Amino acid sequence: MITISNITKKFGKLVALDDVSINCNSTECIALIGPNGSGKTTLIKSILGMVVPDDGSILFNNKNIAHDWKYRKHIGYMPQIGKYPENMSIGQIFDMMKSIRKDDSISLDEELFTEFGLDKLLDKRMGTLSGGTRQKVSACLAFLFNPDILILDEPTAGLDPLASEILKEKISKEKTKGKLILITSHILSELDDLVTHIIFMQDGKLKFHKPFEALRSETGEQKLSKAIANIMLKTAH
């Protein structure tokens, strides 16, 4: 579904992505793991076309995404820090997004919207919202248009336990529908029962990309956090 071949991105002297190649298929639920500043967000933003790679290409359903924009209607994106126009209300944001993306073939998925109770906050201005409520808005927008691909950048950061449980349940529900899900998170324990594949990045380089099962048998650990710690220890020595 998404084929990334040899992309490189530099911000000044900093190499954010260094010759990264990844192939992702539908029905996979991929955890994108790596230390801070390892290029995870840059990789996600490259897939979304928000960052233009210096070198290499990204194919979406075998079509190059450079100079293309229509492919983005298949993607739901939840950013790490949701940035929204301060003086628009939640209702206006949703109306705007619906009027931009609405097309008759799409059925709206407003499950999260009601479960998070955002329908009671429609008149609240984005500027007055707490970080957690912003995250809820981001999450709802990502799922709203029933996309084939979900890209979630630190989805549960800032959410209260109840909301993050609702979100996790929603993610596993979408996973059963055969969607491609890409998650980055630092809280590895919550990824345990979700992910099928692991991508590990460090210093802008792809360290490995393999099924979770393979990682389990390789390290002899059942928990993702322990498995990753095991790998990191090995590479440190």
Added chain:
Amino acid sequence: MKKIIKFVIIDILRNKIVLAYTIFLLITSLSVFNLEDNTAKGLLSLLNLILFIVPLVSIIFSTIYIYNSSEFIELLVSQPLERKNIWLSLFFGLAGSMVLAFFIGAGIPILIYEASSTGIMMLIIGCIITIIFVAIAFLTTVNTRDKAKGIGTAILLWLYFALLFDGLVLFILFQFSDYPLEKVVVFISALNPIDLGRILILLRLDVSALMGYTGAVFKDFFGTSLGMAVAFITLLLWCIIPVGWSVIKFKKKDL
């Protein structure tokens, strides 16, 4: 594209600065026309005011507005929208509302008091100057990520076009006064949209005699219909080139 323009315009119209700008223009133009018993004189006073205030407000407000919309832009870029359309919608929304503010603030008094061809010419030039400075603001913001630096650049650009440019031209004229520079000056004036607008209106007000021999050269060139056409095409280029350039830059920008 229409939808984004709509959202931008609604957002700007809610902004009190544009309203204040409209009222300011309205009050000044009404008072200028009421103070002078001769409407042609009123038009001349208004011209100097417009050529000073309109570029300033257009460029500064647009620059700040685009920086403040960075979240809006980021949100839209991750959606199935073409970057070119996002940027151009923002431009049309911003330029449209600034032109509307100018039209209500200065255009209506002009149409009431001096609905002659000169008055209408001034109205058109005011609108074009507004669009040009909004366009320059777009080029400034796409090039600088830092807000303070971007706004500083915008102020410097306005200073350059409104004040420094004339000083530089005068300096050149004095330094090279032994040479026949009149034709060159016609060309140089095309490098500054404010000057071009001023010349076009002054010629219609028949005060070009005050400008001496250079004024005569201007009249020879810009007084003809060919000269007028060239002047307007130049002004249009001043709109199109900065916007076009900023679109090319925005397409490659990392957000």
